[in-house]
Amino acid sequence: MHQHYIPFRDTGYFSSLICDYLDEKTELNPFYNRFPNLENFKAQIEEKQVSVRAQSRTVLVESLNRQYQNIEASKQTLQNIEWLKAENTFTITTGHQLNLFTGPLYFLYKIISTINLSKQLKAAYPKNNFVPVYWMATEDHDFEEINYFNFKGKKIQWNHQSKGAVGELQTDGLDGVFELFSKELGHSKNADYLKRLFEDAYLKHSNLTDATRFLANALFAAYGLVIIDANHADLKKQFIPFMEDELLNQTSYKSVSKTNEALSKDYGIQVNPREINLFYLKENLRERIVFEDNLYKVLNTEVSWDKTEIQKELLEHPERFSPNVIMRPLYQEVILPNLCYIGGGGELAYWFQLKDYYNKVKIPFPILLLRNSVLIQTEKQQEKLDKLNISKADIFLKPDAFINKKVRQISDIDIDFSPQKEHLKKQFEELYQLAEQTDKSFLGAVKAQEVKQLKGLDNLEKRLLKAQKQQLADQVSRMRDIQRALFPNGSLQERNTNFSEFYLEYGESLIPNLIKGLQPLKNEFLILNL
Incomplete structure (x- = not known):
């Protein structure tokens, strides 16, 4: 295995915003908390430690234990979940959509970045524990973005009627996808493993959340990865004060709009905030909440409330309120003892829009780390x-x-x-x-x-x-x-190729080699010869 690094700027594939961040340009200082280096995690640990309540940790661990009831978790993963009760334990988090069979390769790189950074931090701060977390985007409703993967130039696609949160989607019709994929894979030891993995994940689980949890666990349980589905009432109860503030005061809209004015002087804006950055979520439904004519309304429905009624609905059914791209990062930071978010260039771009909002609601802003990027060459x-x-x-x-x-x-x-x-x-x-x-x-x-x-x-x-x-x-x-x-x-x-192409060639050595080769704090593009 041979590694060669080149600066992200020299690839021509990354925005000036991301390249300037990696170069630590002072113009960007107001838009983030601390730059991702080992030394800066000391202050991040201290800041986060005093902000996380013991009760919040208890709720998190109880929820994770319920989510892991029907899955064969590794001892390391179960230990990591248990450690989350302790005030000296923190998470390193990445989030990703529920792409069919992981989607493009960078799904792996995001998770490996969290695993490797957790190891590095444990070596640097041995008195603390660091848990790699994959946040499943179960509440997303953009099915067309996740219903396929590419294999050797062919698009393997799942055609399915979709409404509402994708995590609740039934896995109907994936037997046909399995047959097509199996033919493309051919016959070999590695092909047989991939067939079993797809079958066990998608044909033996009834919804996309459970299928994706099984798949990610099968690939990364040995490294202690903890997988979370935050679409649960017990977790959302902790987020009620922030959602109520969003409904009544539109704090995120005001803060992010102000930040966008400053950021847009030099860079493009990734997302624009809504006046209310919440969806209403029920079975087969995820639609925006808007405030019109002194009523809170759910778009494309007859559902509406006055101020008192929506507060009552929020208190009784917090699980029916779903944060959008502006609010989801805050939800993550409220329910997790998180130090660092690892994401791609597009993700980090919208995180830079959120710093002032976090200051307003008094939640520590995480360290932002660009995920590892890799070009694998045979x-x-x-x-x-x-x-x-x-x-x-x-x-x-x-x-x-x-x-x-x-x-x-x-x-x-x-x-x-x-x-x-x-x-x-x-x-x-x-x-x-x-x-x-x-x-x-x-x-x-x-x-x-x-x-x-x-x-x-x-x-x-x-x-x-x-x-x-x-x-x-x-x-x-x-x-x-x-x-x-x-x-x-x-x-x-x-951004294109599925991991299965490389698993066919390298088999069970693929992920260990990636774990060995990726350095999360290197901040350069890796060309990896396997």
Whole structure:
């Protein structure tokens, strides 16, 4: 196993917001609490320790024990759940949708980041315990985002009618998906394991929450991962004061809108808050709550309440109120003794919008850590890259820029007109001076001629490059093939490919090798040769 790192900024796949955060640009300081390094966790531990009530820990552990009643948990996971009662125990959390068969590879990287950071923190702060947590997004209702995964260029899709929270979806119709996937897998020891895993998860559990819990536990129980479904009344009771404040005072809307004004001066805004950032949740229903005509209404229904009635509904049925993207992170921080949230670039982008809101409601803001990002290369792929003399950095270039650069490098002819263009510009500088001194009305004509000649050089360069590509067609084809294999559909491998492709080749060594290879606090993109 060989590891090579490159800065996130150099990949071209990450926003300026994320790259500036990793560079610790001072302009971003108001939007987060502490930067993710080992030393900063000391203060984070101290801050969180005084804010978590013992009763909150008890409720959490009781809820987790109920959730784990029908699952074969490892001793390490059960120990981690028990430790959560103690005031010296904290969580490292990631959240993710209930993607079919884990969806893209980064599902694994998020969870492995929590596992490895928990280990690192235990080594640095041995008097404390650190528990890796996967927060299942059971209340999401975007079924189209999770109902498929990609396998060897094919989309394995679950067609199902969906309303309401996806966690409650019955697993009807997944037997057909299983048959299709089984044919694609073929026959081998590793293929048989993947078939059993899919079958045990989706055909032996009645809903998507239970299926996903089983699947994540099967993959990561050995590392003590704790999986939580927060869609439970006992947990939501603890969130009642914050949901009531949201309904009556719209604190999140006011705070986040103010933050957005400041953040938008330099960066794009990931999400815009609603005036009320809660959904109403019942069987086959998850719709926004709005305040209109002095009534609280559930969109697309006849349900409505006045102020007293909705307060009563909240107290009696907190489980019917579901936080959206603005409120969910706060819910997590209220019910978990959490130190750090690990997420992708898009997730961290909306977390940066929340800092002022947390200050207003007096909840410690967690350390934000960008999850590990990985490009897995097989031995054969590395051999092809070496043979074609393709560098680690070049493979990240966009397809046209990649091919143009490589053609210029391997061509016997130097097809780079940059020197000629510079020479031409200098000549025209003299012509501008001449026109200035004689008749300024000629400046426009000089400019037009400069543009025309530079455009002519551009066109000639492109035609020569095209001709050279045709002469080097075989090499160009091989270069395109290797880049497409590593960047399916022109995107990062981790955002497209399912883990099953690599499990077929590496089997039970895949996850241990990833655990060994990923360094959560490295803050660089990993190219991993397995």
